[in-house]
Amino acid sequence: MAEISKQQIETALAKVIDPYLEKDLVQAKAVKNIAIDGGKITIDIELGYPSKGTKDELAANLEKKVAAVEGVSDVAFNISSKIDSHAVQQGVKPIEGIKNIIAIASGKGGVGKSTMAVNLALALSVDGASVGLLDADIYGPSQPRMLGSTAKPDSVDGKTMEPVVSYNLQTMSIGYLVDEETPMIWRGPMVTQALEQLLKDTNWKDLDYLIIDLPPGTGDTQLTLAQKVPVSGAVIVTTPQDIALLDARKALKMFEKVEIPVLGVIENMSTHICSECGHEEHIFGQGGGTSMSEQYDVPYLGSLPLDIRIREETDAGKPTVAAEPEAAISKTYRDIARRVAAKLAIQKKDYASKFPNIVIQNN
Numbered sequence: 001m002a003e004i005s006k007q008q009i010e011t012a013l014a015k016v017i018d019p020y021l022e023k024d025l026v027q028a029k030a031v032k033n034i035a036i037d038g039g040k041i042t043i044d045i046e047l048g049y050p051s052k053g054t055k056d057e058l059a060a061n062l063e064k065k066v067a068a069v070e071g072v073s074d075v076a077f078n079i080s081s082k083i084d085s086h087a088v089q090q091g092v093k094p095i096e097g098i099k100n101i102i103a104i105a106s107g108k109g110g111v112g113k114s115t116m117a118v119n120l121a122l123a124l125s126v127d128g129a130s131v132g133l134l135d136a137d138i139y140g141p142s143q144p145r146m147l148g149s150t151a152k153p154d155s156v157d158g159k160t161m162e163p164v165v166s167y168n169l170q171t172m173s174i175g176y177l178v179d180e181e182t183p184m185i186w187r188g189p190m191v192t193q194a195l196e197q198l199l200k201d202t203n204w205k206d207l208d209y210l211i212i213d214l215p216p217g218t219g220d221t222q223l224t225l226a227q228k229v230p231v232s233g234a235v236i237v238t239t240p241q242d243i244a245l246l247d248a249r250k251a252l253k254m255f256e257k258v259e260i261p262v263l264g265v266i267e268n269m270s271t272h273i274c275s276e277c278g279h280e281e282h283i284f285g286q287g288g289g290t291s292m293s294e295q296y297d298v299p300y301l302g303s304l305p306l307d308i309r310i311r312e313e314t315d316a317g318k319p320t321v322a323a324e325p326e327a328a329i330s331k332t333y334r335d336i337a338r339r340v341a342a343k344l345a346i347q348k349k350d351y352a353s354k355f356p357n358i359v360i361q362n363n
Helices: 006-013 055-067 113-126 188-200 220-228 242-257 288-296 308-315 328-345
Strands: 031-037 040-047 074-081 098-105 131-135 164-166 169-173 207-213 233-238 262-267 300-303
Touching: 006 031, 006 040, 006 055, 040 055, 055 074, 098 113, 098 242, 098 328, 113 131, 113 169, 113 207, 113 233, 113 308, 113 328, 169 188, 188 220, 220 242, 233 242, 233 288, 233 328, 242 262, 242 288, 262 288, 262 328, 288 300, 300 328
Parallel strands: 040 074, 098 207, 098 233, 131 169, 131 207, 233 262, 262 300
Antiparallel strands: 031 040, 164 169
């Protein structure tokens, strides 16, 4: 019997396309080692996105292809995830304790962006990543209510704050620091300073991803984000409605101008399914998110329905991914979150932190 070659195994692995990277794992350089011991094959795979919920299915698909190679008697996979830091805007320094910052934006209020942000953060966490969530809406913070948290941030040194941990997420919001009914009657410079403090004075601990829930629009907060915050990528949330799409396009154009990669578009409230009869209806129109992604050549990440449970669970302080982790809607959130992370994984990496610092000493 002829010996099994590494090339034979790679050819077999290349027959399976990763649904999130949208390429085979050999092409994606995710196959780190192939050990051949007679008919026994051991393969090490390292993915650039959190994969706790899909690695068993991926291993099963790969095993079928490798087991079909002549002479193979046993196949074992070691599938792990390694989240790297990715490049940010030029001239903006990374923040200690955070590998990647992802901005969730809409351009328009009322499209469910904050609900999307918290559920995507939870989805990434459930899949094995270390995740933080920053509520950047100073005028209308909603994350404390959505997370069911009223805790005040602790401060060990009187200068910095510890993030409030909720559902395994490290979180920060101006809503933790002021009464829920107190209006923030601040001008633009005060708002931008508050955002910078919330971000940089919080002791984030070894985050793979920090999700920033941006307020609607393209004003002071967004400009501060573009100029002073190291953002690895942005996600645009819209509904199929033409009016929402108008503002979503503005948000997308803003990120393009400041050279922040847009990882994709999510269509929220895509359809409504009647809880009584099951009839599905496109209340806000149809196909807006897909047409926008095609027009601007950005990925379409998926869609969520208009479902009463999403609203009820979020208002109750337990977002859908936390409340019903195995529900179909939660699985959709997790699928979209993996797509976001996978799109980021193929972006340019940040190697600056690996460069040594040159120190000149006078002896």
